[in-house]
Amino acid sequence: MKNVSASLVSGQYVHERAGDVLVRDVMDKFIAGVDVKHSTRLAYKSAIKAQITPRWGSVRVADVTPSAVRAWLVDMQRGDPDAETKRGRQGLSTGSARKTGRILSMALDVAVQDRLIRENPMRHVRLPRESEARHGMSLTSDQLHALADAMPTRGDRTLTLTLGYTGLRWGEAVGLQVRSVDLDRRRVHVRRTYSEAGGSIREETPKSHEARWVPFPPFLVTLLREQIEGKSPDDDVFTSAQGGPLRGTNWLPRVLRPALERTGVPDAAQRTIHDLRHTYSTLAIHAGANVKQLQKALGHADAGITLNQYSDVFEDDYAELGDRMEPRAYSVHSAEVET
Numbered sequence: 585m586k587n588v589s590a591s592l593v594s595g596q597y598v599h600e601r602a603g604d605v606l607v608r609d610v611m612d613k614f615i616a617g618v619d620v621k622h623s624t625r626l627a628y629k630s631a632i633k634a635q636i637t638p639r640w641g642s643v644r645v646a647d648v649t650p651s652a653v654r655a656w657l658v659d660m661q662r663g664d665p666d667a668e669t670k671r672g673r674q675g676l677s678t679g680s681a682r683k684t685g686r687i688l689s690m691a692l693d694v695a696v697q698d699r700l701i702r703e704n705p706m707r708h709v710r711l712p713r714e715s716e717a718r719h720g721m722s723l724t725s726d727q728l729h730a731l732a733d734a735m736p737t738r739g740d741r742t743l744t745l746t747l748g749y750t751g752l753r754w755g756e757a758v759g760l761q762v763r764s765v766d767l768d769r770r771r772v773h774v775r776r777t778y779s780e781a782g783g784s785i786r787e788e789t790p791k792s793h794e795a796r797w798v799p800f801p802p803f804l805v806t807l808l809r810e811q812i813e814g815k816s817p818d819d820d821v822f823t824s825a826q827g828g829p830l831r832g833t834n835w836l837p838r839v840l841r842p843a844l845e846r847t848g849v850p851d852a853a854q855r856t857i858h859d860l861r862h863t864y865s866t867l868a869i870h871a872g873a874n875v876k877q878l879q880k881a882l883g884h885a886d887a888g889i890t891l892n893q894y895s896d897v898f899e900d901d902y903a904e905l906g907d908r909m910e911p912r913a914y915s916v917h918s919a920e921v922e923t
Contacts, residue, residue, distance in 0.1 A: 602700045607648065607691075609642035610700070614691035631684045635660060635676070640688070645695050649720035650708040652689070657681055657712060680714045687712045710854070722897075723858045723864040727849055734843040742807045743822050743830075744840075744860065746772075750798045750883050751864030754857045755779055756790055758830040763817035765808055771799045774883065775783055779831050786831045790883055798881050832857055869897045 611632050616627065639656055640648065663675025676684065689706035694766055696704050723731065728748045735741040747757055755777035764773040776797035779788045790796070800808075812821055824830050844852035861882070868878055875898070881892040889896070 605700050607643050610695045611691050616903045622786045622885045623779045626781045634895050635684045635815045648705050653709045661765050682712045722863040730847045742811045747860035750800050758822050760821045762812045762815045762819050767805050771797045773797045775878045796883050797900045866897050867893050
């Protein structure tokens with residue numbers, strides 16, 4: 585009785601039958617209560633169905649051990665030659681295995697909070713190392729305008745230049761409403777995004793749930809004015825031919841990559857829509873944007889994210905600092921000599 589009382593006081597009390605709850609029930613509780621965007625929830629559900637439930641669904645939560653989890657993480661990456669799907673035979677990438685492990689860990693945290701187990705066994709498991717992120721490939725200003733000129737429609741041309749000169753994420757750009765375009769002050773107000781997942785498109789808040797405004801160069805005023813002409817304030821600025829939201833999964837292979845090939849951009853088949861965001865960042869840094877300005881424009885939650893992603897561009901720009909300062913330094917020195 586003393587041990588029970590001490591456990592209650594310390595918050596470590598677990599009913600002796602609590603560990604009989606199955607992992608699948610814990611996963612159901614987790615997915616019902618997790619506060620994430622629709623696309624993230626779908627990704628969680630997919631990983632649970634494909635990887636977690638087959639291995640852990642019928643296992644008692646009390647029987648999940650660190651050693652068993654480690655073996656599972658290795659097996660996921662190794663693959664199964666007898667699996668029905670190609671992905672199952674090849675195994676998961678390091679990044680996918682890491683994300684799947686994190687989902688199990690978050691669900692087991694729920695089990696701890698509900699006092700089904702005293703400790704999350706994942707605390708003693710080192711997840712696979714994060715795979716090296718793909719570095720974005722930026723276009724030069726000349727390449728960006730040549731790409732825009734190669735677009736099949738004026739709407740596609742304006743969208744390309746908007747992406748390249750504002751750095752908006754795809755969902756933010758196609759979710760942009762007419763009321764959010766301020767032509768007088770030359771800026772767009774980003775307050776919603778379209779999320780494309782599971783075959784459907786949903787309206788959501790921007791990443792990090794924070795609205796922001798982003799300035800754009802004067803030449804875009806004419807193009808955006810033509811784009812929104814005749815539309816109501818609640819209409820989307822960019823739409824499909826049928827008037828609905830544009831899908832990135834269609835626009836990338838059918839519009840962007842063919843236009844890249846026509847303009848002779850290297851590695852056209854490997855380019856993504858996100859490379860236009862990287863293009864914006866590179867152009868902005870070369871135009872004198874500092875880390876805080878770029879963070880605000882890109883909608884990053886922390887300036888460290890911006891610096892980590894674009895440190896190479898800042899480094900290149902820093903290397904040219906001496907050249908940019910030389911004319912001014914020379915003129916000041918001359919003035920001092922003459923006086």
